[in-house]
Amino acid sequence: MAHIKLPEFEEMAPAIQDRARPILEKTGKLGEIFKLMAVDEKIYFATDTIVQKYLLDETTLSYDTKEAIALLVSKENGCKMCVDVHKSIAKMLGLSDEKIENILQGVDAMNVDAKEKALLNFCLRAAQKDSYKIVKEDIDAIKSLGYSDVQVLEAVAITGYFNYINTLSNVFGLGE
Structure with a gap:
C-alpha cells in the first residue's frame, strides 16, 4: 500500500489518461509506479520521456x-x-x-x-x-x-x- 494517495484513472490529467488508456485496455490495470507519476503531470511526462527514449526505443545498447x-x-x-x-x-x-x-x-x-x-x-x-x-x-x-x-x-x-x-x-x- 502506497504511503500517499495514488490517483485512479478517472482522477488523472487528460493528457496522462490518453497515455494510460492503451495500457489499461491491454492489461486491465495500471501499475503503482504509473499512478505515482500521475500525481504530477510534469514529473509523469519527464519520466515517460526517459522511459520511451532509453528503455523502449532501440538504442546503442541491446x-x-x-x-x-x-x-x-x-x-x-x-x-x-x-x-x-x-x-x-x-x-x-x-x-x-x-x-x-x-x-x-x-x-x-x-x-x-x-x-x-x-x-x-x-x-x-x-x-x-x-x-x-x-x-x-x-x-x-x-x-x-x-x-x-x-x-x-x-x-x-x-x-x-x-x-x-x-x-x-x-x-x-x-x-x-
Whole structure:
C-alpha cells in the first residue's frame, strides 16, 4: 500500500489518461509506479520521456543489457517492485527464466562476455552514493573494451534512471 494517495484513472490529467488508456485496455490495470507519476503531470511526462527514449526505443545498447542494468540496479537498491516489473519485461523481451535468475544472482553469475560484465559492474559502481569517485581512467577502461562514448553515457543514464525510480518506489512504499 502506497504511503500517499495514488490517483485512479478517472482522477488523472487528460493528457496522462490518453497515455494510460492503451495500457489499461491491454492489461486491465495500471501499475503503482504509473499512478505515482500521475500525481504530477510534469514529473509523469519527464519520466515517460526517459522511459520511451532509453528503455523502449532501440538504442546503442541491446535490450538485454538495458534490462540487466534495470534488474541489477533495482536489486542493489532493494526495490522489489522494480525487480518484479523488470523480470516481467525481460521475459517479454525474450530473456529466459534462467538468464533472469542469473542476472539477479549478480554479474559474476551471468553467462556474458567479460566486456559486458565490465560494463555492468561499472553501472553498479555508478549507482552507488560514492559515484563521484569514478575518474576518467575508469571510463577509459570501459571504452578500451570497445564501448563508445554514447554507449557509456547511455548505460550511466539508465543507471541514474533506476536510482531515481527505485528511490520513488521505495520512499512511497510501492509494491508492499
